Amino acid sequence: MRAPRIRDVRQTATVVVGRTLLVVVVVGCWQWLSQSGWVSPLLLPAPLDVVRRLSELLATAEPWHALFVTVVDVVLAFVFSVVLGIAFGVAVGSSRYWSQVTEPLLVALYTIPIIVIYPVLTLMFGIGDVSKVVFGGIYGFFPIAANALRGIQLVSPAYLEAARSLGASRRQLRWTVLVPAARPFIMAGVRIGLSLNLIAVVAGQMLASADGIGFLISTNAQLLNASDLYAYILLTFVLAAAINYVLTRNEQYDPARQARSKRATQARRAPALVGSERG
Amino acid sequence: MPEDPTRSPAGRPGSEILTASGVSVSFQTAAGARIDAVDAVDLGIHEGEFVSIIGPSGCGKSTLLRAFGGLTRLSSGTVTLDGERVVRPQPDKIAFVFQDYTLFPWRTVLANTVMGLQFRGVGRREREETARHFLQLVGLDWCAGSFPAELSGGMQQRVAIARALTMNPSVLLMDEPFGALDEQTRTLLGSELARIVEETGKTVVFVTHSLAEAVFLSDRVLVMSARPGQIKDVVEVPAQRPRDESFLTSEVFDRLRRRIFSSLIEEVHRQAAVNEEYRRAGTSDS
Ligand SMILES: Nc1ncnc2c1ncn2[C@@H]1O[C@H](COP(=O)(O)OP(=O)(O)O)[C@@H](O)[C@H]1O
Ligand SMILES: [Mg+2]
Numbered sequence A: 001m002r003a004p005r006i007r008d009v010r011q012t013a014t015v016v017v018g019r020t021l022l023v024v025v026v027v028g029c030w031q032w033l034s035q036s037g038w039v040s041p042l043l044l045p046a047p048l049d050v051v052r053r054l055s056e057l058l059a060t061a062e063p064w065h066a067l068f069v070t071v072v073d074v075v076l077a078f079v080f081s082v083v084l085g086i087a088f089g090v091a092v093g094s095s096r097y098w099s100q101v102t103e104p105l106l107v108a109l110y111t112i113p114i115i116v117i118y119p120v121l122t123l124m125f126g127i128g129d130v131s132k133v134v135f136g137g138i139y140g141f142f143p144i145a146a147n148a149l150r151g152i153q154l155v156s157p158a159y160l161e162a163a164r165s166l167g168a169s170r171r172q173l174r175w176t177v178l179v180p181a182a183r184p185f186i187m188a189g190v191r192i193g194l195s196l197n198l199i200a201v202v203a204g205q206m207l208a209s210a211d212g213i214g215f216l217i218s219t220n221a222q223l224l225n226a227s228d229l230y231a232y233i234l235l236t237f238v239l240a241a242a243i244n245y246v247l248t249r250n251e252q253y254d255p256a257r258q259a260r261s262k263r264a265t266q267a268r269r270a271p272a273l274v275g276s277e278r279g
Numbered sequence B: 001m002p003e004d005p006t007r008s009p010a011g012r013p014g015s016e017i018l019t020a021s022g023v024s025v026s027f028q029t030a031a032g033a034r035i036d037a038v039d040a041v042d043l044g045i046h047e048g049e050f051v052s053i054i055g056p057s058g059c060g061k062s063t064l065l066r067a068f069g070g071l072t073r074l075s076s077g078t079v080t081l082d083g084e085r086v087v088r089p090q091p092d093k094i095a096f097v098f099q100d101y102t103l104f105p106w107r108t109v110l111a112n113t114v115m116g117l118q119f120r121g122v123g124r125r126e127r128e129e130t131a132r133h134f135l136q137l138v139g140l141d142w143c144a145g146s147f148p149a150e151l152s153g154g155m156q157q158r159v160a161i162a163r164a165l166t167m168n169p170s171v172l173l174m175d176e177p178f179g180a181l182d183e184q185t186r187t188l189l190g191s192e193l194a195r196i197v198e199e200t201g202k203t204v205v206f207v208t209h210s211l212a213e214a215v216f217l218s219d220r221v222l223v224m225s226a227r228p229g230q231i232k233d234v235v236e237v238p239a240q241r242p243r244d245e246s247f248l249t250s251e252v253f254d255r256l257r258r259r260i261f262s263s264l265i266e267e268v269h270r271q272a273a274v275n276e277e278y279r280r281a282g283t284s285d286s
Helices: A002-036 A047-058 A062-093 A096-111 A114-125 A129-153 A157-165 A170-181 A183-207 A212-222 A226-252 A255-267 B061-068 B109-113 B115-120 B124-137 B153-166 B183-200 B211-217 B245-249 B251-285
Strands: B016-028 B034-046 B050-054 B076-081 B094-097 B171-175 B203-207 B220-224 B231-236
Touching: A002 A047, A047 A062, A047 A226, A062 A096, A062 A129, A062 A170, A062 A183, A062 A212, A062 A226, A096 A129, A114 A129, A114 A183, A129 A170, A129 A183, A157 A170, A157 B094, A170 A183, A170 B115, A183 A212, A183 A226, A212 A226, B016 B061, B016 B203, B034 B061, B034 B076, B034 B203, B034 B231, B050 B061, B050 B211, B061 B171, B061 B203, B094 B153, B109 B115, B109 B124, B109 B153, B115 B124, B115 B153, B124 B153, B153 B183, B183 B211, B203 B211, B211 B245, B211 B251, B220 B251, B231 B251, B245 B251
Parallel strands: B050 B203, B050 B220, B094 B171, B171 B203
Antiparallel strands: B016 B034, B016 B076, B220 B231
């Protein structure tokens, strides 16, 4: 167990160094480009200026309010797509007939650019938060529903037979066997869904709204206010990175696997000196 | 009826508990062909009896067992348990142990063992207490918190047996439960099963492809014919249960095993011919 763990740690270390270097190189190029005079600072302000501007802005209420509105919209859209996506996937996936009827449609809808319906949503719900939540919710719904459906269909019939012989009702079969068995698929869909929630909410704010980070980005772009524009773009990156972090944390959270690895670590606690550097 | 061997137990007390009359099961394949898996099986199994079913692979043993447990629709005939028709699973009376490890990998051993009781709506404390009791009976209470993947195949099957017993069924239907295990583990688990059956007094229908296992464990061994599966032969094992390992080397054991083997091998060849024919028909179709 020991040798592979050492190699693991070394590998992660070099990978982290590589990543950091890559970011430094990209930011360095940006800095160099903006100083070279080839690109107007109106189009590309220097990275340090952008960071300075963002920290100035963060001392005001504006970005915090925009961030709050955006996060609330994304969270509501996420809840909308997770609840409906899983409910749909599970309900349809446990009926062969309804799977056959809906699956091609679902896949087709998944691939069309749903953004075309956004104007309709603003007509229906106005340009406030509701249209963003619904739009973001619809965007995130399809990958979650499609993945849940697929995952449910692929559950081994042996599990179903075992559960039926133990007296599971249809409902119990769904929630204690089908959903946990399809969990890896469902989680993959949820991950894609959440990133689409964010994309759709920000896009909605950019297209038609009076609030949120997307709104600030499109307004500052129209005003040719480059430093603010880039500061808010940077803020969006930070938000996306935070969401991505939450997602990858969640990915690691698998109670079964955790319990297993906990016991495994206990078992090799003594020789795991090198491994403990990681935790 | 005593002259009909499918209905008379080997001098065992206990009334008839599970009865199959004219049970046939057919399947429709995806290609539209009809497969007759089980054909007009009549069988009576008595309370406390241990009956093994042996037959060529693909002859319909699993299908017959599913029919007994209400897991498959019959094309004709009836299955009755204690005089009541079985048309759907009866988790409080009939429990299954399958060949493929059907423990749920995302649940701990304890969480797997309580499942039947959980489906029945038994409270957490009570169901865990019952589960622990039966895990103890199979000698695995110490790994209640483990996950199935951490257990060997033999241990997983013991958990599956414990899970079946929690339901307090009168009949245990076992479909090649030790089929995927190595020879030594099989022998051990066979003796353990014999002990558990002795302690709990369950009626067992046991599908196996091991002659030794069948003879060692059973009161009666049923030999099934090539598909469509019928009961071709019934062999009684005239030895008191439980038997110890000396029975494995006894003269009776050898004689019975030979007798069953000669009956079985004929059907194995016939089934191979059936499979071949079926494959030819399938390829000429498409
Ligand atoms: N659900 C099913 N659909 C179609 N054919 C089936 C189904 N289950 C079993 N069969 C067919 O019925 C026959 C008997 O199967 P089975 O009872 O599993 O045999 P055994 O357990 O004796 O090996 C086989 O030819 C098998 O292919
Ligand atoms: Mg079988």
